[in-house]
Amino acid sequence: MNITLEQAEKIIAGAKQKAVELNTKMNIAIVDAGTNILAFARMDGALLGAADISIRKAKTACLFQKNTGVLGTLSQPGGPLYHIEHSNGGLITFPGGIPIRNNEDIVIGAIGVSGSSVDNDHAVAEAGIEALLVRDKLLKQE
Amino acid sequence: MNITLEQAEKIIAGAKQKAVELNTKMNIAIVDAGTNILAFARMDGALLGAADISIRKAKTACLFQKNTGVLGTLSQPGGPLYHIEHSNGGLITFPGGIPIRNNEDIVIGAIGVSGSSVDNDHAVAEAGIEALLVRDKLLKQE
Amino acid sequence: MNITLEQAEKIIAGAKQKAVELNTKMNIAIVDAGTNILAFARMDGALLGAADISIRKAKTACLFQKNTGVLGTLSQPGGPLYHIEHSNGGLITFPGGIPIRNNEDIVIGAIGVSGSSVDNDHAVAEAGIEALLVRDKLLKQE
Amino acid sequence: MNITLEQAEKIIAGAKQKAVELNTKMNIAIVDAGTNILAFARMDGALLGAADISIRKAKTACLFQKNTGVLGTLSQPGGPLYHIEHSNGGLITFPGGIPIRNNEDIVIGAIGVSGSSVDNDHAVAEAGIEALLVRDKLLKQE
Numbered sequence: 001m002n003i004t005l006e007q008a009e010k011i012i013a014g015a016k017q018k019a020v021e022l023n024t025k026m027n028i029a030i031v032d033a034g035t036n037i038l039a040f041a042r043m044d045g046a047l048l049g050a051a052d053i054s055i056r057k058a059k060t061a062c063l064f065q066k067n068t069g070v071l072g073t074l075s076q077p078g079g080p081l082y083h084i085e086h087s088n089g090g091l092i093t094f095p096g097g098i099p100i101r102n103n104e105d106i107v108i109g110a111i112g113v114s115g116s117s118v119d120n121d122h123a124v125a126e127a128g129i130e131a132l133l134v135r136d137k138l139l140k141q142e
Numbered sequence: 143m144n145i146t147l148e149q150a151e152k153i154i155a156g157a158k159q160k161a162v163e164l165n166t167k168m169n170i171a172i173v174d175a176g177t178n179i180l181a182f183a184r185m186d187g188a189l190l191g192a193a194d195i196s197i198r199k200a201k202t203a204c205l206f207q208k209n210t211g212v213l214g215t216l217s218q219p220g221g222p223l224y225h226i227e228h229s230n231g232g233l234i235t236f237p238g239g240i241p242i243r244n245n246e247d248i249v250i251g252a253i254g255v256s257g258s259s260v261d262n263d264h265a266v267a268e269a270g271i272e273a274l275l276v277r278d279k280l281l282k283q284e
Numbered sequence: 285m286n287i288t289l290e291q292a293e294k295i296i297a298g299a300k301q302k303a304v305e306l307n308t309k310m311n312i313a314i315v316d317a318g319t320n321i322l323a324f325a326r327m328d329g330a331l332l333g334a335a336d337i338s339i340r341k342a343k344t345a346c347l348f349q350k351n352t353g354v355l356g357t358l359s360q361p362g363g364p365l366y367h368i369e370h371s372n373g374g375l376i377t378f379p380g381g382i383p384i385r386n387n388e389d390i391v392i393g394a395i396g397v398s399g400s401s402v403d404n405d406h407a408v409a410e411a412g413i414e415a416l417l418v419r420d421k422l423l424k425q426e
Numbered sequence: 427m428n429i430t431l432e433q434a435e436k437i438i439a440g441a442k443q444k445a446v447e448l449n450t451k452m453n454i455a456i457v458d459a460g461t462n463i464l465a466f467a468r469m470d471g472a473l474l475g476a477a478d479i480s481i482r483k484a485k486t487a488c489l490f491q492k493n494t495g496v497l498g499t500l501s502q503p504g505g506p507l508y509h510i511e512h513s514n515g516g517l518i519t520f521p522g523g524i525p526i527r528n529n530e531d532i533v534i535g536a537i538g539v540s541g542s543s544v545d546n547d548h549a550v551a552e553a554g555i556e557a558l559l560v561r562d563k564l565l566k567q568e
Contacts, residue, residue, distance in 0.1 A: 005184060005185055005186050006186075008183075009183075032318070033318065034190070034316070034317065034318020034319065034320060034474075035318065035320075035474060036184075036190050036193060036318060036319075037182060037193055038184050039182060039183050039184070040179060040181060040182035041147060041150075041151075041180075041181050041182075042147065042174075042179065042181070043147055044147050048176070048178050051178060060475070062474070062475075063473065063474050063475025064473055064475045064476075077503045078502060080520055080543070080544045081520055081544070082498055082501070082502070082519065082520055083498075083501070083511040083517075083518070083519060084479070084518070084520070086482070086511045086512070086516035086517065086518065087475065087478045087479045087482055087516065088475055088478045088479075091475075189347065189348055189349060190318075190319060190346070190347050191344070191346075191347025191371065191375075194371045194372045194373075195368070195371045195372075198370070198371055214366060217366070217367070218361050219361045227367040227370045228370070232370035232371065233367075233370065234370065234371060235366065235367060236364055236366055236367075236368070259364070260364045260365070288470050289467055289468060289470050290470075292467075293467075318474070320468075320477060321466060321468065321477055322467075322468050323467050324463060324465060324466035325431060325434075325435075325464075325465050325466075326431060326462075326463065326464050326465070327431055328430050328431050328432075332460070332462050335462060
């Protein structure tokens, strides 16, 4: 079960809209259930270094089926997953990555957002997923 | 001088349309003038392995301001750029990557396409750039 | 649609049996449809360097939905995919990797075998897949 | 002196049984005395990101002949091995990796387990080794 490109494009559109509302410039990445890159967009003027971070956030969220920020609380000094970031070619464990689930709660992909504060990054990722859900709900009602 | 996300999205839309016409499923990557990834789309069912290739084609075309296929003719055994593929973290030198130039002939980015025969890959990349030029020309006439 | 661990173990068992028949010592790797490692076995005395090769063969076969040897004929000097091996973190394009397909012809994973001649490697990979098919056929007849 | 594939398979079988008892889905990796991968199994539904972690835990335990969790207590800020995780291509130093020793107490390999809490990961790794010891003891009594 994998996210489609059409779904990914809806998510990116929703995320971009939220980024504009927040007056930020974001990198937005979508990976499929196998953590392979599916879609990506860097808004004009967004930080270059945040492109790779957004992709790694999406991969991290998909690899562990968790919001990246949750992993980050577990990987602190003294925590149970200290330095988990060294695995899988380099993880990013601060907020901005969120798994995308279908109606049966199966992870079908993930979004990663980077370019502003981690709170903004997370809010934009959430808005992206919300845009997909709202749209899917509307379609079902028709 | 850099390509914008809006321009990149027009290019991807044009490339996707051509890919559908050719009955192919493509990975399409756009990099900016600094060879940094700007936009990416993998059409549903496109080869997973071609995602990375499309990105490398775009980077290669931008790094050397040449169609990737041209480099490939120079990198053969006995050729002047033999094994240039080992540089820059790994180049791809068969067709499908094309630099994107502005009206002053300055390279502002590049497109890389992968997923079918190299002839189809190149045709889809060309169609993407064409879509931008046609649209920009129309806009100027208005 | 992904291969299961139970299926992977049947494939490895079949491959090991064939390897013994051929008086060889093999590394045998199975990846899922997302090219993520699922199962692996190195027979006692098998070449250490062939472990990584077997995993890369499996990934390559899955990434491009082709036998690795087919890619290898296309990546020769003068061929259309010359030096494709530089993509995806390093491909292996000589024989020994084969995609695994379900009844609907969808790729659900791949096997990679390395440790002997490439002909033996391919034969052992084929025997692994055959073991799965035979067993699945028997189960259906019951 | 190296662990054999047959021993590795017994360990994996024992680890899988314990994982089922704990209602978890694990990635289980075995490396030989040279830290080279020998056998691997990802249970259906186990976290994708934990595959690489299980392999790194096995390598880490073998490289330093210590349980990974012990290293993790030494690698904390202010500790004697602070940031040792940066060595050897990336270590994992939380629990779940255990060296495997023969009757002369020589390290002949290591197991790494990942997919649940670190306590569960460690318990499953221990059960894997225990399965080998019990079986070897039984064989000697015969």
